[in-house]
Every structure is written in structure tokens, then in C-alpha cells.
């Protein structure tokens with residue numbers, strides 16, 4: 001089943017102080033979360049915490065984590081591993097979205113997609129200033145482009161680089177950047193209450209399920225992650241606005 005693969009990947013989450021809300025990339029309507037989901041997710045074996053029967057109880061020893069959709073939420077004991085948190089959230093989300101195709105997409109990509117091959121341009125005149133395009137030019141373009149995407153892959157897979165306070169990284173739920181759908185941006189995201197660019201969604205996910213600090217648009221980590229996420233969707237038709 002889908003969630004198995006996803007669950008395996010996460011890192012470890014160290015709970016935060018007071019009960020707080022961690023969202024996984026989704027969005028803002030977290031407020032209307034029925035207590036039931038928190039309960040179902042909460043009863044993990046993790047710590048000997050008193051059964052979190054009352055999700056509304058604010059105790060310093062549990063933490064609410066909100067998924068990217070802004071609706072799915074679990075309550076876990078402080079110190080629960082990130083992989084377990086991500087796994088619980090995804091299991092709950094999959095239960096509600098059985099036809100999402102998440103698993104199929106997950107299997108789709110396994111390595112960094114290569115940048116376009118521009119060797120057909122060798123010998124063409126690029127402009128008076130630069131003369132003809134050489135094989136070295138073409139090789140440089142490709143290497144440098146792939147270098148940025150690879151750097152993005154590193155950030156995407158690294159809770160520390162992402163500034164996660166709970167040991168969660170993007171790949172725990174989006175292996176190989178699956179299901180990030182960069183080709184559908186910009187689009188209106190209810191969680192954000194506005195039209196989101198890909199970087200807005202990345203930041204939303206950093207702030208919520210990953211529980212880190214939003215990155216500046218020109219932060220090298222943000223630039224690299226955008227490159228990586230787009231690289232992994234090579235060949236997909238652009239469909240901005242698609243849900």
C-alpha cells in the first residue's frame with residue numbers, strides 16, 4: 001500500500017514544546033479539523049504519554065502536526081520520529097484520498113532527470129559577441145544546470161538543510177519529488193487563500209509539515225529546490241491553475 005513506502009522514508013521528529021500545529025504542505029483550513037483525526041493518529045505507541053483522548057488538551061508533551069492539505073492532522077507525543085509522523089499523516093491522508101494515484105507517481109521517478117541535450121546547437125551562431133556555440137558551451141550549460149538541480153535534491157532530502165525542528169524532510173512524503181505537481185503552478189491554493197507560485201507552496205510546506213522557517217525567494221536553497229522539483233517533472237505539460 002501506498003503509505004508503507006512513504007512511512008519508511010521519514011526522519012525523526014523531535015517534538016516541539018507546547019502543543020503546536022505542524023502542517024504538511026496543505027493549507028490553512030486546519031481549524032475545522034474534527035478531533036477524530038487527531039485521536040486516530042495520536043495513539044501511537046511512541047511514548048507512554050497518557051492516551052491523548054482529548055486532542056484539545058494543551059500539554060507540553062504532545063504536538064499537533066498539520067498536513068500540506070491544511071486539513072489532515074495528527075497529534076503525536078513529543079519525540080516521535082519524523083518518519084513516524086510523516087507516515088501517520090500520509091496514512092490518514094491516503095484513507096481520505098484513496099484514488100489519489102500517490103503510489104503510482106511515487107514509483108515514476110528514481111533518478112535526477114537529465115537537463116535537455118543542446119548538442120544540435122553546436123556550430124550555430126549564437127550572436128556576434130560570443131561567436132559559434134561549441135561543444136564546451138553545451139556541456140557547460142548541462143553540467144551547471146544539473147548541478148543546481150542536484151543541490152536542490154540535497155536540500156529536499158535533508159531535514160537539517162530545510163531547517164526542520166522536527167526532523168522531517170520533503171522526500172519522506174514526496175519521494176523523488178513525486179506529487180509536487182510544479183507544472184500546475186501558479187494556481188489558487190485554498191490553504192494559502194491566494195494564488196501560489198511553486199515557491200509559495202514550498203515555503204508553506206517548510207513552515208508546516210517540516211516545521212522550519214520560510215526561505216527568502218532568492219535563498220540558494222529555495223532556488224535549488226525549485227530547480228530540482230521542476231527537473232523531476234521533465235516532459236510534463238504545463239497546466240497552470242490545474243487542481
Ligand code: HEC
Pocket residue numbers: 024025026067068069085086087089090093162168169170171172173174179180181184198201202205206209210
Ligand atoms: C508529512 C508528509 C509531507 C511532507 C513532509 C511534505 N509534504 Fe508536500 N504534500 C503532502 C501532501 C499529502 C500533499 C497534498 C495535499 C493536498 O491535498 O493538496 C502535499 C502537497 C504538496 C505540494 C502541492 C502539490 C500540488 O498538487 O499542488 C507541494 C508543491 C509540496 N507538497 C511540496 C513539498 C515540499 C517542498 C516539502 C518539503 C519542504 C513537502 N512538500 C513536505 C505531504 C507532505
